[in-house]
Amino acid sequence: MSKFQPIEFYKNKKNEYSLLPFRFEPLSEVNYAVTNLVGEHLIIPRETLEDFVKHKLDSSSPHYINLRAKHFLVDDKTQIAKELLSIKLKTKYRVLSEFTGLHIFVVSLRCEHSCPYCQVSRQSDDKIKFDMSTDIADKSIDLALRSPSKNIKIEFQGGEPLLNFPLIKYIVNAAKSKQKEKNLSFVIATNLALITEEILLFCKQHGILISTSLDGPKDIHNLNRPRPGGNSYEKAVEGIQMVRAHLGIDAVSALMTTTKNSLGRVKEIIDEYLKFSFTGIFLRPLSPYGFALKTKTYSAYDANKWHDFYLEGLEYIIDLNKTGVKFREYYTSTILTKIFTSQEPGYVDLMSPSGIGIGAIVYNYDGLVYASDESRMLAEMGDTSFELGNVLTNSYEDIFLNPKLLDPIEESFAFSVPMCNDCAFETYCGADPVFHHAIYKDFVGRKPESEFCNRNMKIFKYLIERMDSEPYIKRLFMSWAQSNA
Amino acid sequence: MEANLIFDANIYSIDAIKKACYRNINRFAVNISKEEDTINCNITFKNTVTESQIKIYLDDFMKEVLDQDLRESIKKETEGVRNLILAHTFSKTGLIKDE
Amino acid sequence: MLKLHGSAISHDATLMQRGLFIVTKKSELPRTIKSKYALLLDNYLNYEEGYGAYISFSEVKISNIKNYFYLPKEMDYLGEGDIIRIEPSGRINSLFRINSSHNTILLTEQCNHYCLMCSQPPKNIDDSWLMDDAMALLDLIPRETRNIGFSGGEPTLYGDHFIDLINKTKLILPNTTVDVLSNGRAFSDSIFTSKFAAINHFDCVLGIPIYSDDPARHDYVVQSKGAFDETILGILNLKKYQQKVEIRIVIHKQTIDRLVQTCEFIASNLLFVDHVALMGLEMMGFTRANLDQLWIDPFEYKDILSEAVDVLTCYGINTSVYNHQLCVINDDVLPNYKKSISDWKNEYVDQCDSCLKKSECGGFFSSSKMYRYSDHIKAII
Numbered sequence: 001m002s003k004f005q006p007i008e009f010y011k012n013k014k015n016e017y018s019l020l021p022f023r024f025e026p027l028s029e030v031n032y033a034v035t036n037l038v039g040e041h042l043i044i045p046r047e048t049l050e051d052f053v054k055h056k057l058d059s060s061s062p063h064y065i066n067l068r069a070k071h072f073l074v075d076d077k078t079q080i081a082k083e084l085l086s087i088k089l090k091t092k093y094r095v096l097s098e099f100t101g102l103h104i105f106v107v108s109l110r111c112e113h114s115c116p117y118c119q120v121s122r123q124s125d126d127k128i129k130f131d132m133s134t135d136i137a138d139k140s141i142d143l144a145l146r147s148p149s150k151n152i153k154i155e156f157q158g159g160e161p162l163l164n165f166p167l168i169k170y171i172v173n174a175a176k177s178k179q180k181e182k183n184l185s186f187v188i189a190t191n192l193a194l195i196t197e198e199i200l201l202f203c204k205q206h207g208i209l210i211s212t213s214l215d216g217p218k219d220i221h222n223l224n225r226p227r228p229g230g231n232s233y234e235k236a237v238e239g240i241q242m243v244r245a246h247l248g249i250d251a252v253s254a255l256m257t258t259t260k261n262s263l264g265r266v267k268e269i270i271d272e273y274l275k276f277s278f279t280g281i282f283l284r285p286l287s288p289y290g291f292a293l294k295t296k297t298y299s300a301y302d303a304n305k306w307h308d309f310y311l312e313g314l315e316y317i318i319d320l321n322k323t324g325v326k327f328r329e330y331y332t333s334t335i336l337t338k339i340f341t342s343q344e345p346g347y348v349d350l351m352s353p354s355g356i357g358i359g360a361i362v363y364n365y366d367g368l369v370y371a372s373d374e375s376r377m378l379a380e381m382g383d384t385s386f387e388l389g390n391v392l393t394n395s396y397e398d399i400f401l402n403p404k405l406l407d408p409i410e411e412s413f414a415f416s417v418p419m420c421n422d423c424a425f426e427t428y429c430g431a432d433p434v435f436h437h438a439i440y441k442d443f444v445g446r447k448p449e450s451e452f453c454n455r456n457m458k459i460f461k462y463l464i465e466r467m468d469s470e471p472y473i474k475r476l477f478m479s480w481a482q483s484n485a
Numbered sequence: 486m487e488a489n490l491i492f493d494a495n496i497y498s499i500d501a502i503k504k505a506c507y508r509n510i511n512r513f514a515v516n517i518s519k520e521e522d523t524i525n526c527n528i529t530f531k532n533t534v535t536e537s538q539i540k541i542y543l544d545d546f547m548k549e550v551l552d553q554d555l556r557e558s559i560k561k562e563t564e565g566v567r568n569l570i571l572a573h574t575f576s577k578t579g580l581i582k583d584e
Numbered sequence: 585m586l587k588l589h590g591s592a593i594s595h596d597a598t599l600m601q602r603g604l605f606i607v608t609k610k611s612e613l614p615r616t617i618k619s620k621y622a623l624l625l626d627n628y629l630n631y632e633e634g635y636g637a638y639i640s641f642s643e644v645k646i647s648n649i650k651n652y653f654y655l656p657k658e659m660d661y662l663g664e665g666d667i668i669r670i671e672p673s674g675r676i677n678s679l680f681r682i683n684s685s686h687n688t689i690l691l692t693e694q695c696n697h698y699c700l701m702c703s704q705p706p707k708n709i710d711d712s713w714l715m716d717d718a719m720a721l722l723d724l725i726p727r728e729t730r731n732i733g734f735s736g737g738e739p740t741l742y743g744d745h746f747i748d749l750i751n752k753t754k755l756i757l758p759n760t761t762v763d764v765l766s767n768g769r770a771f772s773d774s775i776f777t778s779k780f781a782a783i784n785h786f787d788c789v790l791g792i793p794i795y796s797d798d799p800a801r802h803d804y805v806v807q808s809k810g811a812f813d814e815t816i817l818g819i820l821n822l823k824k825y826q827q828k829v830e831i832r833i834v835i836h837k838q839t840i841d842r843l844v845q846t847c848e849f850i851a852s853n854l855l856f857v858d859h860v861a862l863m864g865l866e867m868m869g870f871t872r873a874n875l876d877q878l879w880i881d882p883f884e885y886k887d888i889l890s891e892a893v894d895v896l897t898c899y900g901i902n903t904s905v906y907n908h909q910l911c912v913i914n915d916d917v918l919p920n921y922k923k924s925i926s927d928w929k930n931e932y933v934d935q936c937d938s939c940l941k942k943s944e945c946g947g948f949f950s951s952s953k954m955y956r957y958s959d960h961i962k963a964i965i
């Protein structure tokens with residue numbers, strides 16, 4: 001048919017193209033991961049990469065077509081990439097102007113548990129000293145409601161927040177009566193040992209959700225979380241069931257703390273989560289804060305061991321999905337959301353600019369304000385770098401324009417940090433100035449030596465290679481990238 | 486343990502070499518010096534590092550220099566468009582032509 | 585298959601120009617509106633003077649009826665409320681069928697694309713009278729009509745007249761949803777898009793094709809350089825003005841290889857679209873001429889189709905699969921499977937007789953049935 005032109009007619013004639021901004025990182029001897037301005041990725045051979053950069057890549061090669069379609073280059077065929085990239089960047093940065101969605105209220109520092117890795121809590125009956133006052137609560141609520149964010153989530157933490165349940169009630173009621181155009185939601189982070197019918201009735205009335213701890217099988221959990229009676233696990237399990245009976249199956253989520261006791265037992269831990277019908281697990285790196293750093297629990301098991309733990313868990317979860325059991329790993333999901341979408345999952349550790357103060361803020365029992373949950377733990381250990389002020393004496397502006405908040409955010413912005421600035425995974429990664437300050441005493445750290453960088457870099461590479469190896473996994477990962485799929 | 490690597494200054498920039506060194510900061514220390522046409526890297530390893538490791542480290546380092554060189558080319562070519570896109574991202578209007 | 589146009593076997597036309605008429609059997613309509621109607625004669629029994637035209641499917645031998653058209657039997661589906669166009673030459677077109685849920689009005693045969701699989705091959709002739717008729721048709725369409733579609737050719741080639749048409753549709757049929765098939769390129773002009781948006785229609789969906797994430801391939805399929813960029817820009821503009829957009833992908837040999845990537849492209853760049861339609865090939869127009877380049881058995885691509893649907897639905901994009909037969913798709917596509925759009929075009933083949941799923945299956949376009957369909961049609965039992 002002569003009236004139709006062949007496809008060659010529509011290909012660009014001259015083999016001319018210009019590069020769009022992109023970064024790369026080796027995955028193996030042969031293959032490199034390339035990512036563009038918004039984090040879209042491809043895997044290409046080193047050779048192709050070199051040809052590409054040197055303008056020698058043939059426009060009819062499949063790599064060329066992929067690179068063009070994913071916005072790594074523009075040629076006389078298409079210029080739309082710039083517009084699309086800009087729109088996606090806009091979406092990504094929009095969340096920043098909507099800052100501080102999560103407000104953590106430490107209503108009591110007291111706790112009946114004595115977990116070795118926890119630094120902040122106190123075994124004490126001294127309510128005056130360790131409980132938040134209504135005065136401080138009022139001031140904190142006012143601050144929280146001033147955030148630009150439309151959706152305000154108030155999370156009650158401790159210590160054990162249920163030890164000061166009257167104040168929780170007070171805050172919920174006060175926040176609700178003070179708020180005008182905000183969507184308020186509430187979460188209580190509790191070990192559930194003290195949960196009662198009365199508390200749950202209140203939760204039901206106000207749509208309050210519960211977040212609890214479940215470290216795995218009974219022995220691990222109880223070893224991690226000593227309490228009088230040695231029955232933390234039993235209490236948690238009982239509590240979970242009780243919460244669900246009152247508030248519904250999804251009203252309670254569980255968080256796992258990884259300790260030395262967990263290593264090598266990731267499958268058992270996951271099985272425990274399955275047993276209680278949770279739909280996912282967060283295989284958390286051990287936090288270096290609090291007791292952990294002080295007692296060197298942290299150095300006792302190195303990053304590699306955690307990496308193995310995580311990978312074994314992840315692979316196990318992938319296999320579970322293959323057999324039809326829907327289950328997710330949340331750390332992976334957070335990263336995948338950044339890999340596959342323009343959304344910002346808002347997980348403080350993996351945000352850049354750093355999520356401190358932006359993603360979350362902490363109002364401590366004593367009125368001090370911290371830039372993140374980790375920041376207050378650091379403060380408990382004597383490093384007050386991230387203490388932003390006091391609700392009783394400081395204004396909103398004092399707190400959010402405090403150089404103690406702005407300096408670390410600016411300095412640690414991965415976009416401009418050595419190595420991060422040319423790292424292919426910068427858009428997936430975070431800045432975490434608190435972690436770096438805790439360990440390396442500056443907000444940035446030297447990334448090649450940074451445990452944070454090593455850990456995440458390995459995971460990014462693994463995830464990208466893994467999904468490239470098997471279409472099923474790419475599909476699965478894509479579904480994990482969505483918030484509520 | 487020490488090693489010496491010499492790079493052609495007409496081919497590699499000091500910046501690329503510096504960046505490659507930085508990325509290997511956890512493995513060895515480098516003293517960089519420049520002569521007419523060469524960039525010399527005097528590399529010092531910790532005593533605990535073995536011969537075979539050194540070989541791997543140096544190998545990786547040279548690859549990293551090549552990569553940094555590529556990164557430099559990319560940056561040079563794309564800096565303008567990157568700034569343009571960022572500027573448009575943070576401005577009110579889009580890049581759409583007839584606005 | 586219904587015959588949408590035909591010529592009167594005999595007629596006595598005193599019409600000076602073509603006209604649109606509502607078919608009715610009712611005599612004794614008020615004098616003031618009679619002229620809008622074509623009276624369907626029941627022999628001579630319901631004859632009354634003053635109607636715009638008279639039609640019948642068996643000959644009525646009366647000599648003094650003006651504008652009487654004796655129509656071929658194939659058109660006897662025409663009934664009360666349908667709207668037809670009659671030309672002085674005796675040519676009759678069915679324009680609007682009251683019992684069809686999807687009436688599509690052809691606005692032009694001109695197009696700035698020349699798609700390999702075009703079912704309505706473009707003609708470069710002045711056919712703006714089609715637009716005039718469409719405008720006139722709007723006055724006759726009942727207000728209860730749920731939906732109408734406009735197609736081409738490329739309707740937006742009319743520029744401001746196209747805007748006028750949609751505007752009139754909104755004013756005169758305030759409860760009718762509208763579908764427009766367009767290649768979207770006109771909307772790369774922000775001014776045009778802003779005018780369109782200013783109509784503020786409550787539910788007007790633009791169905792716009794994207795055939796590949798590879799611009800060269802898209803341009804090839806539509807046979808027009810620069811089409812890809814303009815279409816994408818058009819979609820972005822429409823969304824900037826909060827207009828509804830449906831992306832339409834026809835699946836064939838030239839689009840199947842990058843179908844999954846194309847869906848990924850949509851998910852990552854055009855996540856905000858309202859609907860994506862994945863459509864089987866219709867054996868009309870150019871498709872037959874280009875069959876070698878286009879035909880791929882749906883059975884062979886069913887896994888790719890599953891993957892494509894999976895990508896889109898995973899991102900929460902409303903997705904439908906059209907023009908496919910149930911026996912050649914995987915079960916995971918079922919939630920997105922739609923029985924074909926047109927309720928009167930689809931047909932079945934012999935194998936279907938014993939099929940348990942026949943009532944849920946969209947079957948075939950009559951063109952496919954006649955010309956080419958999957959070698960793997962097999963009754964589901």
Ligand code: SF4
Pocket residue numbers: 414419420421423424425426427429430447452453454456457
């Ligand atoms: S911390 Fe490491 S992995 Fe993360 S962006 Fe920086 S260099 Fe890349």
Ligand code: SF4
Pocket residue numbers: 909910911912932933935936937939940941942943945946947961962963964
């Ligand atoms: S056999 Fe016929 S009716 Fe049955 S699924 Fe196939 S095409 Fe449809």
